[in-house]
Each structure stands twice: as C-alpha cells, then as structure tokens.
Amino acid sequence: MATHHEHDYSATGEVPKPQTKAIWRTFIILVGLTAIEFLFAFTMESSTLRNAIFIILTVFKAFYIVAEFMHLKHETKALIWSILIPLVLVVWLMVALIAEGSYYYDSITNYFK
C-alpha cells in the first residue's frame, strides 16, 4: 500500500464515497479477454498458433488480476521484483518438462515399434 494514504475516518464519523471506476474497468477488460478466448475457441481450428494466442491472452488476464486486483502494480519496486523474479523458475520447469515429454514420447514409440 505504498500509495494509499491513511485517513482517520472513524474520528469524523463520515464515510467517503467509493472510488470504483478502475475496478469495473479491470472487470470489463477481463470479461472482454475471456470473450475473445471463446471466439478463438469456436472459430479457429486447433493449432500451435491458436494455442499461442490463448497463452498470450492468459498472460494478459493474469497481468490485470495481479497488477490491479492484487494491487501489485502499486507496491514498491522491490516487492514487485521479489514476486516476479522467482517465477522465472516456473518458466524454466515448463520448457524443460515439455521438451522431456516430447522426447519421452518419441523414444518409447520408436522403441516399441
């Protein structure tokens, strides 16, 4: 909450008006991205390109959830990087195991041929 200023509302007893414009904007973006995903799911044949589109749209959705809803965009730089840098390990694991899965498939299908 680096940008959030503390106010003592309880002292005055008055409750300020809600500021929800950014929240609903994020909601509309998330719904829009999901709708686009469904559009591709029904109008496009399954292919590597379609999968790539799905993954890119998913990363966009993830960005909006983490940055806006979880408020990470408004935290300090040090906190943002402490969360994001370790996730590189997940990307590495993904590349390694999917390559391994393809190799495993190739080797057992050739072995038992």
Place this chain on the structure above:
Amino acid sequence: MSTSTTLEAPNSGTWDGGNEPLKASYGKLMMWFFLLSDAFTFGAFLIVYGLARHRHTPYTGEPEAFTFSTEWWPIPEKVFNAFPGLHGMDLPLAFVALMTMILILSSVTMVLAVEAGHRMDKNDVQKWLLWTILFGATFLGCQAWEWSHFIAGTEEGMLLADGSRIYGASLLANQYGPVLFADAFFFITGFHGFHVFIGWTLLIIAFISTVNGVYHKRGHYEMVEKIGLYWHFVDLVWVFVFTFFYLI
C-alpha cells in the same frame, strides 16, 4: 499493547529496525510469499499436465469424427460439453464459461470489499463480502456438478477393443482417453477447488468478524485485504487452469 512499560522511542534508523524497504505489513508480505510458493505448486501441476499430454499422441482426424479412445489425448471441447438441465445437448465449454464468469465476478466483489475497507465503510465491506461468499459458493456448487458429471460419464461411454464399454471416470480408467487425463483433471481441478473452499471459509470468518465490528475496532481492514489477496490468487489459478485444461 502497554505503553507504560517502556519509555524507549521506536527504532527509526536504517540498521535498527526502522527501515521498511517493501512498505507492506508483515502479514501481507507473508501472504505474498505464500502465494508465490503456491504458484510453484500449481505451476508444477499444470506443467506435469503438459508433460503427460506431450507424451501421448494427439488426435489428428476431423474434429466431427472424434471418438473417445485411449490411443489419443481427448479434445477438451468434446469432453466438457454438458450443461445442468440441458441433457444430451452438445454445448462445448458453456458450463466452464459460466464458472469462469462467476469466479471473475467474485474477484470484483472481493476487491470492492477491500476498497470499502480502506474507507472504513463497515456496511459496504459486509455487503461485498456477502456477494463474494455467494459467488464462491456458486462456483463450488458448479464444480461439484462438473465432477459428478465427469465421474458418471455419458451414455455412450467408450468402446473397448473387446466390445465392452466403460463409462465415466475414476483414477484407474476413464471413458475420455488415457488414464492420466482423468487423473490430471481430478488433481488439478480438485486442488483448485480445495483452495476455493479454504478461501470461502476464510471469507465467512472475515464476514462474521466484520459484522461483530472486530476490524472496525482494530482501526483497519487489513485482514480483508489479506484474504482478498488469497482469493484473487485462486481466480488467477483458475485463469491458467481454464486455458491449459479447457481451451488448449
């Protein structure tokens, strides 16, 4: 706690505890790092799904001619095409679309509750927490239906080489394709559903505390914020489960 026991001024220097480089409270930081570790768990689950999928033959024929077989990995649109109350109709991904919408909506009501907490608006926090609890319960109900349908299977089932048929799914065999397909479904969506259930329980506790004025007396609604972080993470995981399990 007690102010009379110490006359020491609070530490303010960089090296004696007065430094706060991340500008976030202890509880929120710990929630962030817990969620990071949880992201590894779910990452590993989804990556193993990818591994299992690459280890099996993909279906290469026409989508219209698709039949369930242990020879190839099933097309998700052909597996998840049922909707409660609309028996026998082919509605690919319609129910999972509904579930996705419910979870995104619950995330929005959660962030509205957090926003109301910043304004110390007890009534609004209650209202939005209640909406979040409602959407969370609906999502869990949807998942229960999805599971029971997946386990019970379709009327046609899968025709085996010896002429017999298998219906539905268990951890040992399933009508949709390779054994690992149903195993991955149970583990990934089950572990996600378990997270939703934990978050839902936390939301109920937070709602009761809010109604009792616990957070108002404390002077801040940080607990709602921490539970909010967890709840958004559950939504985030669903976004990935949805893409890798249902779309690709």
